[in-house]
Amino acid sequence: MxxxxxxxxxxxxxxxxxxxxxxxxxxxxxxxxxxxxxxxxxxxxxxxxxxxxxxxxxxxxGFDYSRKVISHINMRGGIGKTTATISLATRAKQYGFKTCIIDMDPQGSASLVFNIMPEDDDPVFYDVWQKPEEMTLGTIRRIDENLYILPSSLENGLLDSVLGNPASQKKAVSGVCDVLKDDGFEIIIIDNPPSLGSAVISSICASDIVVVPMFSDAFSFRGLEITLDEINSICDVFNLRIPTVKALFSKYDKRERASEMAFEKLKESYSNILIPHVIRTTTEFSKALERRETVFGSSRKNPAKQDYDMYARYILNLNGYSNKDNV
Ligand SMILES: Nc1ncnc2c1ncn2[C@@H]1O[C@H](COP(=O)(O)OP(=O)(O)OP(=O)(O)O)[C@@H](O)[C@H]1O
Ligand SMILES: [Mg+2]
The missing domain is CATH 3.90.105 (Molybdopterin biosynthesis moea protein, domain 2)
Incomplete structure (x- = not known):
């Protein structure tokens, strides 16, 4: 061996x-x-x-690797959007999916995790959305076998001003995703900035699944409500199929009463969209970041891996094999 x-x-x-x-x-x-x-x-x-x-x-x-676009969205910052994106992407790759991350956040956090910081001349989403068919394998950068990223830089901060027109919002992200799907990518995972600007609206238009990471505070609940309203009105205006929407409790601390109460509130008010697995808070995430990898970079067991694996199985519909529910 x-x-x-x-x-x-x-x-x-x-x-x-x-x-x-x-x-x-x-x-x-x-x-x-x-x-x-x-x-x-x-x-x-x-x-x-x-x-x-x-x-x-x-x-x-009999598992079907059909193509899917998954977005992590919440205008509340620091809630686990990037952590969910990179963890799901690396796990999907381990399960055999050809995976691409699209980093839409001008902060470029997902790119930074993998040490893929674009130089001035390197293309980011802002440079490719108008002519996605001209993207090459050099545009998207390789992290690992069958795991790629379209990295981000501050340039993507200009997207909200150039995607003002509704037709561009509808096409920009979905056009790039279509080219990636034609290139054989089975899972495309989009990391979004903490906003609901034009670039995020464009991600919603391209998504089969929108996951809203959540936390116990009022801002993230507000973020969830606004995201749900926004998805309904965008799909109505653009005449699009409403994506599957899910809420992920992405920072759960069982020692905090606020976590318990927020999870109960989600179960009560959003039972139809709540993912039945929480992500517990642990220092494993920051330790993995220091190693410039995700929690799945190590084969050692830990709660972060366990929780994000349950999330990945649920979102990727892998649970038919263990008789638990899926998306
Ligand atoms: N379950 C968790 N337990 C402990 N730390 C976590 C957990 N999830 C995420 N973190 C940490 O919280 C911080 C913020 O997470 P992350 O960057 O994923 O949030 P974000 O929603 O993408 O933020 P932004 O809106 O600024 O892009 C990071 O340092 C991350 O390592
Ligand atoms: Mg982020």
Missing amino acids: PDQDNGSENSYILTCEELADLFQASVDEIKEQAGHDDLIMLPGGKTGILPRKVKSILKEK
Whole structure:
């Protein structure tokens, strides 16, 4: 069995234990099914399984890798939009999806996590939306095998002024997503700035699923309400299918009464959209950021991985195998 290549060829790998958990099978059964060539020894001594093999096993079980665009949106800042984007993207890659992140936030936080900061001449969304068919594989940057990003810089701060016209809002992000889908990307995950400006409206128009990360404070509840209203009016005005909308409790601290009360309020008032898995607060996120990776970069078990895995399984519809509900 080869050792993991530390040249970041394939840094995000599922362990056999994790796949066994998804299928509720034994680790030995998974190893047998994978065969020697698609297993890999991970740092820490765990056995990993290459994403291409995960994909072929899931496909054999009838899983459909149909193309989806997922946006994380809330005008409340610091609530976990970027964390949800990068965590979902790296997990989707581990589950065998060809994945691209579109970083729409001029802060460029998702790009920074992966150390992909565009130079002055490097294209960002602002440079490509008018002629997306001219995007090349050099425009989107490789993070890992089958994991790419269209990075962002301050230039994207100009988007709200150039996307003033409704026809541009309707087409800009969806045009780029269509080209990415034609290039074989199965999951496109958009990280949005903390606003509901024209660029975010354009992301809504392109999305199959909009996830609103939430927290216990009144600002994030207000952000959820405004986002829901905005989605309804945009889809009405543009005559678009309303995307699936979900709320994710992205910073849950069971020691805080405010967290408990906010989760109860969400269950009461938004039960139809609330994702039944919370993301607990933990320092694992900041530790992973220091290593310039997501929590899925390490094969060690921790609550952050556990919670974002439940989120990923739910959003990617992977739960048919463990008899839990999906989107
Ligand atoms: N569940 C969590 N537990 C602890 N820290 C978290 C959690 N989720 C996110 N964080 C941390 O909170 C900070 C803000 O998260 P993040 O950048 O994802 O928010 P954001 O909504 O994208 O912010 P912005 O609106 O500014 O783009 C980051 O330092 C991140 O590591
Ligand atoms: Mg962010």
